[in-house]
Amino acid sequence: MSVTIDDIAKEAKVSTATVSRVINGSKAVSPELTRRVLEVIERKRFKPNSFARGLATDKSSIIGVIVADISNPVISTTIKGINHVAQQKGYTVLVCESDGDGRKEQMLLERLEEQKASGVILAGMNVDHSRVEKMLDMDFPIVMVTQQSSDGCITINTVIHDNIQAIIDAVSFLYDNGHTRIGFICGPENDYSSGIRRLEGFRMAADSLGLDIPSSYIVHGDFSYESGRECMTRIFEENTRMPTAVLACSDLMAAGAVSGAASLGLSVPQDLSIMGFDDTDLARYLNPSLSTVRIPYFEEGSKAAEELFALMESGEKATGKLVFIPHKVIRRFSVRNIKTHDS
Amino acid sequence: MSVTIDDIAKEAKVSTATVSRVINGSKAVSPELTRRVLEVIERKRFKPNSFARGLATDKSSIIGVIVADISNPVISTTIKGINHVAQQKGYTVLVCESDGDGRKEQMLLERLEEQKASGVILAGMNVDHSRVEKMLDMDFPIVMVTQQSSDGCITINTVIHDNIQAIIDAVSFLYDNGHTRIGFICGPENDYSSGIRRLEGFRMAADSLGLDIPSSYIVHGDFSYESGRECMTRIFEENTRMPTAVLACSDLMAAGAVSGAASLGLSVPQDLSIMGFDDTDLARYLNPSLSTVRIPYFEEGSKAAEELFALMESGEKATGKLVFIPHKVIRRFSVRNIKTHDS
DNA sequence: CCCCGTCATGAAACCGCTTACACCGTGCTG
DNA sequence: CAGCACGGTGTAAGCGGTTTCATGACGGGG
Numbered sequence: 041m042s043v044t045i046d047d048i049a050k051e052a053k054v055s056t057a058t059v060s061r062v063i064n065g066s067k068a069v070s071p072e073l074t075r076r077v078l079e080v081i082e083r084k085r086f087k088p089n090s091f092a093r094g095l096a097t098d099k100s101s102i103i104g105v106i107v108a109d110i111s112n113p114v115i116s117t118t119i120k121g122i123n124h125v126a127q128q129k130g131y132t133v134l135v136c137e138s139d140g141d142g143r144k145e146q147m148l149l150e151r152l153e154e155q156k157a158s159g160v161i162l163a164g165m166n167v168d169h170s171r172v173e174k175m176l177d178m179d180f181p182i183v184m185v186t187q188q189s190s191d192g193c194i195t196i197n198t199v200i201h202d203n204i205q206a207i208i209d210a211v212s213f214l215y216d217n218g219h220t221r222i223g224f225i226c227g228p229e230n231d232y233s234s235g236i237r238r239l240e241g242f243r244m245a246a247d248s249l250g251l252d253i254p255s256s257y258i259v260h261g262d263f264s265y266e267s268g269r270e271c272m273t274r275i276f277e278e279n280t281r282m283p284t285a286v287l288a289c290s291d292l293m294a295a296g297a298v299s300g301a302a303s304l305g306l307s308v309p310q311d312l313s314i315m316g317f318d319d320t321d322l323a324r325y326l327n328p329s330l331s332t333v334r335i336p337y338f339e340e341g342s343k344a345a346e347e348l349f350a351l352m353e354s355g356e357k358a359t360g361k362l363v364f365i366p367h368k369v370i371r372r373f374s375v376r377n378i379k380t381h382d383s
Numbered sequence: 384m385s386v387t388i389d390d391i392a393k394e395a396k397v398s399t400a401t402v403s404r405v406i407n408g409s410k411a412v413s414p415e416l417t418r419r420v421l422e423v424i425e426r427k428r429f430k431p432n433s434f435a436r437g438l439a440t441d442k443s444s445i446i447g448v449i450v451a452d453i454s455n456p457v458i459s460t461t462i463k464g465i466n467h468v469a470q471q472k473g474y475t476v477l478v479c480e481s482d483g484d485g486r487k488e489q490m491l492l493e494r495l496e497e498q499k500a501s502g503v504i505l506a507g508m509n510v511d512h513s514r515v516e517k518m519l520d521m522d523f524p525i526v527m528v529t530q531q532s533s534d535g536c537i538t539i540n541t542v543i544h545d546n547i548q549a550i551i552d553a554v555s556f557l558y559d560n561g562h563t564r565i566g567f568i569c570g571p572e573n574d575y576s577s578g579i580r581r582l583e584g585f586r587m588a589a590d591s592l593g594l595d596i597p598s599s600y601i602v603h604g605d606f607s608y609e610s611g612r613e614c615m616t617r618i619f620e621e622n623t624r625m626p627t628a629v630l631a632c633s634d635l636m637a638a639g640a641v642s643g644a645a646s647l648g649l650s651v652p653q654d655l656s657i658m659g660f661d662d663t664d665l666a667r668y669l670n671p672s673l674s675t676v677r678i679p680y681f682e683e684g685s686k687a688a689e690e691l692f693a694l695m696e697s698g699e700k701a702t703g704k705l706v707f708i709p710h711k712v713i714r715r716f717s718v719r720n721i722k723t724h725d726s
Numbered sequence: 727c728c729c730c731g732t733c734a735t736g737a738a739a740c741c742g743c744t745t746a747c748a749c750c751g752t753g754c755t756g
Numbered sequence: 757c758a759g760c761a762c763g764g765t766g767t768a769a770g771c772g773g774t775t776t777c778a779t780g781a782c783g784g785g786g
Contacts (some may be wrong), residue, residue, distance in 0.1 A: 042522075044742055055766045060744055067745095070764065087497045091437035092742035095771045100434075110462055116454035123453070123480050132494060135478045137466050151475060154430045179385075265668055295668050302670060325608055325638050327645060327670060387772055398736040403774055410775095413734065435772030438741045 043084045052080045063088060094156060101131050103348065104152040104160040104180075108140040113320045114290075114337055118163045118186050121341020129349060131158070138165070153179050159348045161185055163341070166233055172196055176358060181351035185344035186337065188362075190232035197351060199344040199363045201335045203234045206367045207241030207287070208248075210315055210333050213369045214285045215249050218379030219313060222246075223257040223283035225271040225293050238289055257283055261293045268296020269303070276304050284313060284378060291316035291323045294330055298374065309376035319370055328373035340365045386427045395423045406431060437499060444474050446691060447495040447503040447523075451483040456663045457633075457680055461506045461529050464684020472692060474501070481508070496522050502691040504528055505539075506684070509576055515539055519701060524694035528687035529680065531705075533575035540694065542687040542706045544678045546577045549710045550584030550630070553658055553676050556712045557628045558592050561722030562656060565589070566600045566626035568614040568636050581632055600626055604636045611639020612646070619647050627656060627721060634659035634666045637673055641717065652719035662713055671716035683708045 049056045054073055061067045062077040069077075080086075094100045103126055107115045119135060126133045134157065138145040145165070152160055157180050164186040167175075172189050175182050175196065183197040214222055224242050227235035239258070246253045256278040261267035268288060276282065288294035294316030298308050306312045308328055316323050319334035343363060351359070392399045397416055404410045405420040412420075423429075437443045448465055450458045462478060469476045477500065481488040488508070495503055500523050507529040510518075515532050518525050518539065526540040557565055567585050570578035582601070589596045599621040604610035611631060619625065631637035637659030641651050649655045651671055659666050662677035686706060694701070 045744095046742075056743075057745075057766060057768095058764090061765090064744085068763065073765085087493065089438070089499075089742050090497050091434045091443075091499065092771090093744075094434035095432070095438055095742080095773085096744040098771075110453075110466070111456060111459035113454060113456075116459055119453055120480065132477060132479070132498065134475060136475070137463065150430070154433050155475065156432075156434065265664070292668075299668075299670060321608070322665070322668065325635075325642075325665065325669070327642060388774095389772080399773075400736060400738095400775075401734090404735090407774085411734070416735085432772050435741090436774075438743085438772080439774040441741075 042089075043086050045086070045088065048077065048080050048084065048086050051084070052076045098156065099158055100156045102134050102155060102157050103131050103345075104134045104136060104148075104155075104157040105163055106136050106138055106145060106148055106152075106160065106165060107163045108138055108165060110135060110137050112164070113322070114186065114318055114335075115164050117320075117337040118341035118344075121338040121343075122161055122163070122185075122345045123341075124338075125342045125345040125349070140166075142171070149175065149178060159183075159352050161344050161348055162187075163344075166190065166231060168232070178357075181348060181357045183344050183348045183351065185340050187233055194360050194362055196358050197347050197361045197363075199340050199347055199365065200234075201340065201367050202364050203237035204241035204244065206317070206333050206335070207238045208245040209367070209369050210287055210317065211242060211245035211249065211251075213331070213371075214287065214313065214315060214375065215245075215251070216379075217285075217313070217375055217377040219283075219285035219375075220249075220251050221257070221281070221283040221285070222251065222253065223259075223275050223286035224253075225259055225261050225268060225275075225286060225288040225297060227260065227289050228262050229260050235289070242287070254279070261289070261296075263290050263293060265292050265296040265299075268293030269300035270296075272297040272300030273304065276300075276306075282312070285315065285375065286312065287315045287317075289317050291318045291320045291330055291332055294332070294374070295322060295326055298326065298328075298330075309374050313375040313378075315375055323370070323372065326374070331372045331375040332370050334368045334370050336365055336367070385432075386429050388429070388431065390427065391420065391423050391429050394427070395419045441499065442501055443499045445477050445498060445500050446474050446688070447477045447479060447491075447498070447500040448506055449479050449481055449488060449491050449495075449503065449508060450506045451481055451508060453478060453480050455507070456665070457529065457661055457678075458507050460663075460680040461684035461687075464681040464686075465504055465506070465528075465688045466684075467681075468685045468688040468692070483509075485514075492518065492521060502526075502695050504687050504691055505530075506687075509533065509574065511575070521700075524691060524700045526687050526691045526694065528683050530576055533579075537703050537705055539701050540690050540704045540706075542683050542690055542708065544683065544710050545707050546580035547584035547587065549660070549676050549678070550581045551588040552710070552712050553630055553660065554585060554588035554592070554594075556674070556714075557630065557656065557658060557718065558588075558594070559722075560628075560656070560718055560720040562626075562628035563592075563594050564600070564624070564626040564628070565594065565596065566602075566618050566629035567596075568602055568604050568611060568618075568629060568631040568640060570603065570632050571605050572603050578632070585630070597622070604632070604639075606633050606636060608635050608639040608642075611636030612643035613639075615640040615643030616647065619643075619649075625655070628658065628718065629655065630658045630660075632660050634661045634663045634673055634675055637675070637717070638665060638669055641669065641671075641673075652717050656718040656721075658718055666713070666715065669717070674715045674718040675713050677711045677713050679708055679710070 136148040160182045162184045168190045185199045188198045259271040261271045316330040316332035319332045323330035323332045479491040503525045505527045511533045528542045531541045602614045604614045659673040659675035662675045666673035666675045
């Protein structure tokens, strides 16, 4: 069918071993032969058969990425980051969607094992401890990104932003703009990973700034636009004294909150300030544009890939390393300064 | 290392050929042996090595998808559709990003050839005729989705929506709502595929409805939010008599147009109606929510995958088949009916 | 009763590449 | 000058499946 290493060897009058060595640079070959072989390879457009190579080396140039939902902008940005460095290294990225289904996720891991993936990145996946244990049995190193294992005990290498500090910074930003009554729309209650940390950050910030936050100011959404709307309504209904600002745990929920506020007759930011999280494109598209916390997901993705390659090279499955990517508060128009201005 | 077909054969006291036959159901095996083999496979958790299999059959269970930008919601939705049917068929999807760079795209195609992909889908890629020719030389069948080859002459199988009719329907919708002065924000001038068709649809609709559209009503954007804003400004500056409605070729540009209109002191839909295209989530998130044309990208993706599998099974590289997926006009709040209402 | 076709099975070749090992020539050391 | 280390090269043995082909058992028709 297509041109093989034997064809090249014959044409260049050398052995297949030499051709292989030239391709992989695995051992010294004389300049003369190298030149001859390369010339023939070029001329015949030889591409080594990746199956044969994989069979012989038991390694592929594939790294797998498992995500819950590929059309989530946070995730797709992360994937772009991963892709970026993988492509540079000559690796191909296999993106698999689990739809958040644990069984499917297990299936995908097994399939990646069959494909002899050289490494796997779990992007934005909620994974608990018992799962982590099993994963370390896989043939490849794994790193998590954008979400960390739910229990504190770190075994899998992880690249993530500092959820606690990010929320503290967001609350401080609101506080600096004169807000002391601050509502919080967090993630689902069963999100034991980033959700619990962000809530912790919120509590810490409230404490250290001396804010008095009634429990009815804190509500749980599920990261969707619709839940953002609902949460806004709930805050409105359950409080006679409304917060002056609401911090949501994602831009999408913040968008829902803005819309919910509008339905309640509140306009943003005149009557209510709203702040998002992530700094997805949506934050810029909305009117008013969202103040938010920028999480550099592209960088998280590329850093995760780099960590994975480091593991692959060292041959270790996991070192427990934890890398934080710095975030940044972004000021836009959904938050009003109520300290200096007139009401 | 891991358990091989030989282990199974030995344990079940049969030959490797028999095990292989059981796995693939390629030839009759007695019930007795089948049972024994399956039992051992199950017990030892045997997974055939995909390299060895690929090497022997010269086929992989991978299909490739090449896209320009994975975080474009239109594209990621299409990918989800592809994934859906591929997963059912036991295939894995390799998503590759070309960043719209033709050279990179060529590289990716070659890499997919190396990986012996069984088929490839080009999602939303702008491809001209000379490229198409070369692609048909590849080892695998190719289908295009969401975008068709730029010249009329169809060779590659394609799954797409009817761009001409979709725009005609959108214009008709605006017309039915009393609009006769309609602006059009189209794609880049060098988009010879969907762009040219949409413009054609716009002209056809204008003609058949007897609308008088000055050329300054038609401007070219690049599908970005920012270009939507600019286009809006341009329409405003170049016309003393403004259109009453503007149709944009993507929700994103429509969002930019809304924002641009706001900057010009025009509020939507009171002073100006704006209509989008695609029906991405963004259309619902905006305020006012966008009237738009829903293109079922998930369905396009899954249909494209089905077409690809059909080609793979028939063994043909291309049949020139063209499949249209029906669209639908969605009414929301960015378009006002100026026929029945007061001014 | 014999011949032949059919079916189930196993032995072994093969897919294309990597790599352990053998081999050879060269230059250096003792 | 013998012996040895070493760099460059080729031979061939895998890697783990699939598949061709040979073999043997069995059943039915003449």
